[in-house]
Amino acid sequence: MLTPKLCLIAEGVIRDAVSNNISIYNILEGITAQGFPFFFQHLDFLVLWEKEEVDPVIYEGSLLVKNNDDILISDKFKIDFEKKQKNRSIVNINGLLVKKPGTLTASLIFDGVEAKYSILVTALDSAINIHKNVNTA
Numbered sequence: 001m002l003t004p005k006l007c008l009i010a011e012g013v014i015r016d017a018v019s020n021n022i023s024i025y026n027i028l029e030g031i032t033a034q035g036f037p038f039f040f041q042h043l044d045f046l047v048l049w050e051k052e053e054v055d056p057v058i059y060e061g062s063l064l065v066k067n068n069d070d071i072l073i074s075d076k077f078k079i080d081f082e083k084k085q086k087n088r089s090i091v092n093i094n095g096l097l098v099k100k101p102g103t104l105t106a107s108l109i110f111d112g113v114e115a116k117y118s119i120l121v122t123a124l125d126s127a128i129n130i131h132k133n134v135n136t137a
Contacts, residue, residue, distance in 0.1 A: 002055060004115030006048035009106055013044035013090050030120045037099045045091040045106040047115040049079060057081050061110035063091060068102040077108055
């Protein structure tokens with residue numbers, strides 16, 4: 001059975017071409033935006049999949065990115081395990097407009113199995129903390 005073992009959204013997921021190692025930086029657990037709409041320049045969505053030997057080698061499914069119930073990205077997605085039991089799916093998202101606060105969710109779905117990661121996107125409190133220079137002399 002296909003199983004997601006790791007799922008996250010980060011500012012960067014890099015695969016080293018020589019060692020095939022993955023480096024991840026700035027895993028997003030939540031975002032506070034100064035205003036809406038809010039624009040992400042770049043996000044990466046990483047899923048580590050594992051399958052059993054008897055499972056298919058190739059899976060065709062879908063990628064879905066939502067802001068609350070609004071679909072921001074909907075596309076076909078394919079993974080090929082080749083002769084291995086594990087696969088790393090890295091989705092590079094270059095430019096994403098989030099229109100309102102709430103939940104930002106990225107999902108990869110194959111044969112009813114879903115890898116899903118959600119982050120809370122909140123608005124910066126409109127009451128800005130201002131440090132005042134107060135003379136008490």
